[in-house]
Amino acid sequence: MSKLKPGVLGTFFGKTGRVVVVKWRDQLVGRSEPSVPTKPPTKKQMEQRKKFGTVTSFLGTLTEAINMGYSSRSKVNGTSAAVRDNLKIAVYGSYPDYQIDYPKVIVTKSNNGFHGGFSVSVESGAQRKVTVNWNALNSDEHIPGTAGPTDLANVVFYNVNKRKSTYCFGTVKRNARTASYKLPVHYVGHEFHAYLFFTSADGRYISTSDYLGKFILQD
Amino acid sequence: MAIRKNGDNFPSGKMGNVNTYLLKTQIISRVIGKTNKPATVPQLVCRQKFDVLGHFLKPVKPFINVGFDLVTRGTKWSPINKATSVNYSNAIKGEFPHQEIDYSKAILTMGNMPSVENVDVQVVDGGLEFSWDPNWKIGNMLSSDRVMFLAYCPAKCTAFFILDGEKRSKGKEQLEILPSQDKVILHTYLAFIAADRKRISTSIYTGEICY
Numbered sequence: 001m002s003k004l005k006p007g008v009l010g011t012f013f014g015k016t017g018r019v020v021v022v023k024w025r026d027q028l029v030g031r032s033e034p035s036v037p038t039k040p041p042t043k044k045q046m047e048q049r050k051k052f053g054t055v056t057s058f059l060g061t062l063t064e065a066i067n068m069g070y071s072s073r074s075k076v077n078g079t080s081a082a083v084r085d086n087l088k089i090a091v092y093g094s095y096p097d098y099q100i101d102y103p104k105v106i107v108t109k110s111n112n113g114f115h116g117g118f119s120v121s122v123e124s125g126a127q128r129k130v131t132v133n134w135n136a137l138n139s140d141e142h143i144p145g146t147a148g149p150t151d152l153a154n155v156v157f158y159n160v161n162k163r164k165s166t167y168c169f170g171t172v173k174r175n176a177r178t179a180s181y182k183l184p185v186h187y188v189g190h191e192f193h194a195y196l197f198f199t200s201a202d203g204r205y206i207s208t209s210d211y212l213g214k215f216i217l218q219d
Numbered sequence: 220m221a222i223r224k225n226g227d228n229f230p231s232g233k234m235g236n237v238n239t240y241l242l243k244t245q246i247i248s249r250v251i252g253k254t255n256k257p258a259t260v261p262q263l264v265c266r267q268k269f270d271v272l273g274h275f276l277k278p279v280k281p282f283i284n285v286g287f288d289l290v291t292r293g294t295k296w297s298p299i300n301k302a303t304s305v306n307y308s309n310a311i312k313g314e315f316p317h318q319e320i321d322y323s324k325a326i327l328t329m330g331n332m333p334s335v336e337n338v339d340v341q342v343v344d345g346g347l348e349f350s351w352d353p354n355w356k357i358g359n360m361l362s363s364d365r366v367m368f369l370a371y372c373p374a375k376c377t378a379f380f381i382l383d384g385e386k387r388s389k390g391k392e393q394l395e396i397l398p399s400q401d402k403v404i405l406h407t408y409l410a411f412i413a414a415d416r417k418r419i420s421t422s423i424y425t426g427e428i429c430y
Binding site: 118143 | 277278279280281375376377378379382395397398399400
């Protein structure tokens with residue numbers, strides 16, 4: 001066991017080679033790496049691992065939106081925070097068949113009451129055209145820190161068949177109340193889930209995401 | 220390293236794990252760091268109160284900045300501090316761990332102008348209509364006072380508000396509210412502010428509405 005003090009090397013934590021540096025009783029301690037457990041996992045462990053895997057593999061396809069939506073001011077990074085929230089609400093089923101509950105998934109989370117869309121919906125039309133609708137207040141004025149007409153709409157389309165996401169960020173303003181997008185031709189016939197969230201024009205504020213609905217892309 | 224700058228009578232900055240700085244009118248010294256001791260029950264009670272208050276007050280912050288501006292001007296308080304303080308002791312009901320906001324007791328503006336009575340709130344097309352008696356006046360109420368409304372939606376954790384609505388003499392005003400997919404409960408509040416923004420009434424709770 002070696003004790004490190006701030007010196008020319010500075011302070012560091014974590015694993016270097018086979019040495020793990022940790023803080024233990026206010027001391028920095030280097031110890032050898034623990035061995036991989038040989039005991040078989042318990043049923044509870046297996047359940048948790050499976051659940052965790054289901055959520056992380058799904059959220060891994062939404063990384064860009066999550067990095068935008070979950071602020072990284074705290075010590076927990078965006079993806080971890082999103083996994084924590086969705087693990088609680090967006091999984092159903094029993095071991096080993098855990099499923100994602102798509103309508104309950106949170107892609108972005110507001111921390112200050114900046115509101116998202118109201119009465120939101122999505123429609124799939126001919127020629128791979130997808131229309132997203134929402135409702136907004138009529139006023140043209142904007143109180144800083146609250147929802148205003150210049151906020152930008154962001155839509156995430158999750159392709160269930162391909163397990164991939166398509167992002168459409170910041171092209172339409174909130175007071176337009178509708179936006180239409182064209183998805184790639186090789187996605188025709190695939191099933192999609194869509195999520196909508198808003199960001200303020202300066203990017204400081206972000207709303208909690210809303211589930212728009214599911215649709216099948218038409219040719 | 221804390222530095223005593225020219226003319227200051229306190230060192231500002233971090234000395235050991237104590238941080239010193241000037242906040243409004245006070246010199247604050249506080250210890251930085253985390254404790255490893257498990258929290259006691261009174262600590263958990265207090266933390267939960269701040270948690271529920273934070274969720275309630277954040278969406279209504281622009282309203283509070285106006286509503287608590289007059290009582291906090293020139294003091295050590297900021298508007299959100301004062302609002303948290305007032306509602307901490309009044310507007311929380313239930314026992315730990317089931318503490319929640321008592322919306323009927325929450326206060327969102329504070330001042331010495333008398334509050335109006337007999338306010339009627341009704342659902343109309345596109346929002347809510349608030350009406351009051353324009354001729355009922357006591358104390359320092361003026362017919363030029365402006366009305367302020369707020370409707371708070373706990374389900375969406377958001378608020379709709381007007382900071383300067385119609386004059387008191389008009390007797391009614393509408394607040395635009397966006398409909399949600401499902402019916403939601405709205406908690407409504409009303410206050411009056413003088414045209415010169417030098418006086419304000421304490422807000423009153425005008426009931427909950429299913430919208």
